[in-house]
Amino acid sequence: MGETLRHAWTLARKDLVLEFRTRTAILSAVVFTALVLMVFNFGRDPTAVAAIDLAPSILWVTFTFAAMLALNRAFQLELENQALEGLLVAPISRTSIYWGKLAANLVFVAVVEAVGLPLFVLFFNVPVAQVLGPLVGVIALATVGFVAVGTLFSAMLVRTRFAELMLPVLLLPFLIPPLMGAVQVTARLLAARPLSEVAGWLRLLAAYDVVFLTLATLLFPHTVEQ
Amino acid sequence: MTLARKGHWTTVVGLVLLGGVYVRAVVFTPVERLQGPAQKIFYLHVPAAVWTELAMVLVGVASVVFLFLKDPRLDRFAEASAEVGTVFAAIVLTTGPIWGKTVWGTWWAWDARLTSTLFLFFLYIGYLLLRGAVGDAGARARYAAVLGICGMALVPFIHLSVYLFRTLHPQPIILKPSAPSLPPSMLVTWLLSFAVFTVLYVGFVMQRYALGRAREEGDDG
Amino acid sequence: MLRAEGLRHAFGRVRALDDISFLLTPGQTLAIFGPNGAGKTTLLKVLAGLIRPQGGTTHVEGGRRAVGWIGDHAQLYGHLTVRENLLFWAALYDVPAPLRRARVDEGLRRQGLADRADEPVRALSRGLVQRAAIARALLHEPRVLLLDEPFTGLDLAAAGEFRRLLAQLAGAGRIVVLATHNVGEGVELATDIAFQQRGRFVSLAPRGARTAGAVVEEYRRAVAGG
Numbered sequence: 001m002g003e004t005l006r007h008a009w010t011l012a013r014k015d016l017v018l019e020f021r022t023r024t025a026i027l028s029a030v031v032f033t034a035l036v037l038m039v040f041n042f043g044r045d046p047t048a049v050a051a052i053d054l055a056p057s058i059l060w061v062t063f064t065f066a067a068m069l070a071l072n073r074a075f076q077l078e079l080e081n082q083a084l085e086g087l088l089v090a091p092i093s094r095t096s097i098y099w100g101k102l103a104a105n106l107v108f109v110a111v112v113e114a115v116g117l118p119l120f121v122l123f124f125n126v127p128v129a130q131v132l133g134p135l136v137g138v139i140a141l142a143t144v145g146f147v148a149v150g151t152l153f154s155a156m157l158v159r160t161r162f163a164e165l166m167l168p169v170l171l172l173p174f175l176i177p178p179l180m181g182a183v184q185v186t187a188r189l190l191a192a193r194p195l196s197e198v199a200g201w202l203r204l205l206a207a208y209d210v211v212f213l214t215l216a217t218l219l220f221p222h223t224v225e226q
Numbered sequence: 227m228t229l230a231r232k233g234h235w236t237t238v239v240g241l242v243l244l245g246g247v248y249v250r251a252v253v254f255t256p257v258e259r260l261q262g263p264a265q266k267i268f269y270l271h272v273p274a275a276v277w278t279e280l281a282m283v284l285v286g287v288a289s290v291v292f293l294f295l296k297d298p299r300l301d302r303f304a305e306a307s308a309e310v311g312t313v314f315a316a317i318v319l320t321t322g323p324i325w326g327k328t329v330w331g332t333w334w335a336w337d338a339r340l341t342s343t344l345f346l347f348f349l350y351i352g353y354l355l356l357r358g359a360v361g362d363a364g365a366r367a368r369y370a371a372v373l374g375i376c377g378m379a380l381v382p383f384i385h386l387s388v389y390l391f392r393t394l395h396p397q398p399i400i401l402k403p404s405a406p407s408l409p410p411s412m413l414v415t416w417l418l419s420f421a422v423f424t425v426l427y428v429g430f431v432m433q434r435y436a437l438g439r440a441r442e443e444g445d446d447g
Numbered sequence: 448m449l450r451a452e453g454l455r456h457a458f459g460r461v462r463a464l465d466d467i468s469f470l471l472t473p474g475q476t477l478a479i480f481g482p483n484g485a486g487k488t489t490l491l492k493v494l495a496g497l498i499r500p501q502g503g504t505t506h507v508e509g510g511r512r513a514v515g516w517i518g519d520h521a522q523l524y525g526h527l528t529v530r531e532n533l534l535f536w537a538a539l540y541d542v543p544a545p546l547r548r549a550r551v552d553e554g555l556r557r558q559g560l561a562d563r564a565d566e567p568v569r570a571l572s573r574g575l576v577q578r579a580a581i582a583r584a585l586l587h588e589p590r591v592l593l594l595d596e597p598f599t600g601l602d603l604a605a606a607g608e609f610r611r612l613l614a615q616l617a618g619a620g621r622i623v624v625l626a627t628h629n630v631g632e633g634v635e636l637a638t639d640i641a642f643q644q645r646g647r648f649v650s651l652a653p654r655g656a657r658t659a660g661a662v663v664e665e666y667r668r669a670v671a672g673g
Contacts, residue, residue, distance in 0.1 A: 003541075010538045018526050030242040077524070086522030086583075089495045089510040090539045098542075149376065156369045160359040170352040170373065173345050174380055184390075200390050208383055215379055219372045222293055226498045363459050 007092040011100025016107055018077055025073050025158065026111060030068055033116040036062045037123050048203045053122040056186035059120050060142075060179050066112045067143065069169050069174075071150035074105050075158035084224070094221035098151065102216075106149045113139060131189040132213040138189070138205070142182035149174045156223040174212075181205045229439075233432025240426035247419045255415045264328035269415060271321040273423035274314045275339070278346055279381060281311030281427065285353070286378020289371035301367040302442075304374055306434035308353050310427055315347040342384045349377045363442075448472055448508045449494065449591055449622050451635035455502030456489055456646075463489035464500060465646035473590070474638070475622040476613075478629045478654075480666055490643070491516075494624065506583045507591055512540065515589030520594040521580040525569030529579050532568060533586060539654055540587035554582035565659035572604040581612065592616060594625040598632055610636065630666045631659040644670050 019026055040058045041051065051058075058115055087097055093118035117139070121128050153170050157163040181201040188198050195202065251269045258265035285304045292300040322334040322340045336338075353373050360366040408416070448469040456464040463486035471477055481487050492498040496511050507513055516522075523532045533551040537660075542550055555561045558578040568576060575602065584592065598606050615621045622624050625633050626643075634640070635656065640662060641651040649669050657665070 007539060010535065014524070014527070014535050017531070018524060022526050031326065056571070080525055081522050082518065082520035083522045083524060085497065085518065086516070086536070087539070088497050089511065089514065089516045091541070092537070092539055152372070152376070156372060157356075157359075159365075160356070160369075162359060166352075166355065166359055169355060171346075173348045173352065174376065176345065177380070177383040180387045180391060200386075204383065204386050204390065211379055211383075212376070215376060219293075219375060222368045222372055226492065 004093050004096040007096035008099035008103060011087075011097060012103035012107070015077060015100070015104035019104070019108060025070070025133045026108065026173075029030065029070050029108070030115045032067045032069055033062055033112055034119055036065055037119055041123055046150045051191070052126060053070070053092050054065070054131060055120075055124050055126050055190060056183045058124065059117075059186060060183050062116060062120070063113055063139070063143070064172075064175055064179055066116065067109050067150060070108050070112060071105060071147070071154045071171075072164055074101050074151060074154045075203070079158060088224060088226075091203070094224060095217055097224070098153045098155070098217055098220035102147060102151045106143065109143055109147055126190060130192065134195065135189055137185065138182055138185045138202075141202075141209065142178045142200055145178045145205065145212055146175055148209065148212045148216050152220055152223065155220060178205055178208050181208075228436065229432055231272060233429050233434075233436060236429030236432060238269065238424060238429075240422055243422045243425060244419070247415065247422050250418065251415050255411050255425065256409065258412075259304065261325075261329050264325050267321050267325045267352055269419040271325060272416065273420040274317040274321070275343055276316055276407045276420065277423050277427050278311050278314040278343055281314065282346055282349065282381055285311065287376040289374035289378070292367065292371045293375075297440075301370065302435055302438045303431070305357060305438055306352055306431045308374070309434050310430040312350040313380050314423075314427070314432070315343055315350060318343045319347060324370060324383050340390060342388045346381075349380065353377065386399035449624070450506045451490075451494065451503065452505070453503035453549040454490070454493060454500050454505065456486075456493065456498065456500045456633055460652045462486070462646035464493065464503075467503070467646075467648055469648075469651060470640070471622045471624070471639070473620040473622055474617070476625065476637050477641060478633050478637035479624065479626040479641045479643050480662075480670075481628065482670065483625075483628050485628075485643045486574045487628075487643055489646075489672075491595050491624065491626055495593050497545075506607035509590055512587065513590045515587070515592045516598050517584045517592070517594045518579055519599045520584075521568070521576045523576065523579055524570045525585065528565045528567055528569055529571070529582075530564040532579065536583050537586045542587055550586060554586055558582045558635055566604065571632075573600045574602060577601055577605065577609070581609070585616075590621055592621055592623045593660070594623065595664065596627050597625065598629065631663045634659040634662050642666055642669050 037058065040054070040062070044051070044054060075084070078087065088094075117128075117135075119127065150167070150171055154163075154167060157166050157170070160166060181198075181204050185195070185198045185205070186199045187197065246267075247269060251266050257263055284307045288300045288304040288307065291297075292304065319340065322337075322343070326335055326337070326340075327333050334431050353370060356373055357366055360369055450469075452468050454464045454467040456462075461484075465486075467490060468544070469477070479487050479490065489498060493500045494505055494507065495514055495516050496507075523529075524535075527535070530551060533554060534547060537551055538544075539548045552561070552564075555564045558581055560575065560578055560582065563571060563575060568579060571579065577597075597609065601609060610633065613623065613625075613633070617636055617638075623636070627633065634657070637654050639651065640654050640657070642649045642665075650665075654662075
């Protein structure tokens with residue numbers, strides 16, 4: 001276990017160094033997020049729909065798209081010089097490869113969200129100061145689920161044709177249940193309603209994380225086996 | 227008799243029985259007071275919906291066992307079940323709006339139960355697209371199994387989110403053991419139609435399985 | 448010790464390994480010659496633990512930790528420097544942290560890369576990348592070396608140098624397995640020679656006093672059928 005975590009950390013750190021050295025991916029993802037937020041502002045009739053009514057949906061649709069964009073590149077890094085083969089030959093468990101990728105993806109998406117959230121607050125004038133803690137909590141809860149499934153799928157798709165197109169098609173049906181939950185909880189938070197109203201959704205989000213983290217950890221070896 | 231022929235005849239029997247069930251549904255089963263004759267579509271709609279979901283669960287179960295045994299027959303069954311599930315989902319998604327137009331006055335109301343079938347439909351499409359995108363047979367079977375298992379695990383989450391996201395849809399009335407609110411004659415008709423859909427599922431899967439096997443032999447030989 | 452017993456593997460109907468058995472002890476170098484698609488790479492991947500064979504067993508004394516792998520791809524990340532790459536792989540191979548730097552420096556020096564160590568891998572020529580790949584494969588002092596088409600892309604001088612290095616490594620009590628479609632390449636390093644065709648070893652024998660020319664001649668008769 002300790003060994004698995006150590007290897008996972010080594011891998012994740014390597015990924016992040018690569019990511020922040022090349023910067024193209026992370027910058028594109030951040031700019032993309034800002035652009036989607038902008039599209040949402042102009043993609044509504046301001047006289048008919050107040051931005052605040054749409055705010056939870058805007059936030060989550062944006063984050064969902066950004067996460068998907070980020071996940072595509074996770075295993076692409078390993079195709080260079082067939083590094084993935086090297087990882088599989090190395091005396092490390094398959095689980096540590098999955099967890100390493102998962103951790104790097106989580107950091108990547110978290111960075112995008114950390115830039116996206118203030119922009120969202122700024123663009124749509126959303127009062128979040130009172131609920132910032134719980135809001136960050138729900139973002140973390142939903143993001144873990146998104147990334148757990150997405151990391152598994154991107155490992156599988158990296159060597160298939162049309163990977164960039166396939167990932168959203170396979171992933172979106174899986175993201176909609178946690179997306180629904182995240183939107184509901186966010187809406188209650190922004191309306192200053194008690195969280196007990198959405199206890200069911202919170203349980204759903206937590207159960208989703210547990211189920212898909214476990215499942216992805218168990219299934220990952222089958223996606224890299226030859 | 228070959229598997230393909232057996233599947234063919236099972237399907238024929240299923241279709242004839244389906245005709246029989248509809249005779250019973252139209253002639254011998256009372257018309258629902260509020261919904262009128264449109265309710266008759268339920269004898270097609272509900273069993274197809276149930277089998278859309280069962281087919282996904284069977285894909286998942288076959289996938290789990292496949293990853294342990296690596297038996298190509300399980301993979302072939304999963305593929306067949308997924309294709310039949312896609313067809314059943316299409317039936318649900320066509321009959322649902324027809325009923326909805328009559329009773330709710332709108333084709334598509336984003337009703338949660340139809341929406342969840344739509345989820346399953348997309349899940350199936352994704353599964354079949356993935357199978358199409360992977361060239362190597364071994365990898366295709368493994369990837370499909372991984373997706374199939376995840377799909378099965380997603381079903382309860384779809385239900386749960388649907389339940390939490392209450393909508394216009396009539397609450398399920400068939401499997402409510404405490405107070406069966408469906409009149410006995412309707413229940414019998416419904417059970418019959420469910421049995422018929424089971425026959426149809428088996429027939430379709432047998433044919434699709436035989437086709438899959440023939441295709442593999444064609445590829446290799 | 449490296450043992451393969453009754454290895455079988457097929458991709459669809461294509462037989463990659465068909466009843467392959469052999470035993471190598473330290474100091475032995477096995478050269479496997481065969482046409483493309485004969486299953487040489489599959490065999491190496493099975494020995495490296497990358498592919499689980501459908502039939503038969505392998506045993507490598509010391510397990511995956513004892514195996515060094517050099518393929519025709521370097522398994523290095525282009526945007527990391529040579530040193531960063533080596534440190535990363537050393538960590539995955541559990542080279543103890545206090546020793547890592549020294550071990551990496553030594554490897555760099557031996558491969559003549561000491562003054563290029565802080566350049567990103569993608570800035571190096573093919574020959575230098577191959578040297579870095581060799582340094583990478585030797586970091587954990589493997590007792591078994593698996594080489595898949597290691598001469599691909601090397602110019603004459605680099606290939607000669609690589610041959611000298613291999614002779615040194617093989618002499619130091621290692622087991623080396625080398626696979627190439629270029630018949631005769633590396634014959635002088637081998638203690639044993641195998642011809643592989645359609646997954647089978649059509650011959651496996653000690654080299655004895657055979658020269659490269661004699662081996663090529665024999666290969667023509669055995670594999671190409673005249």
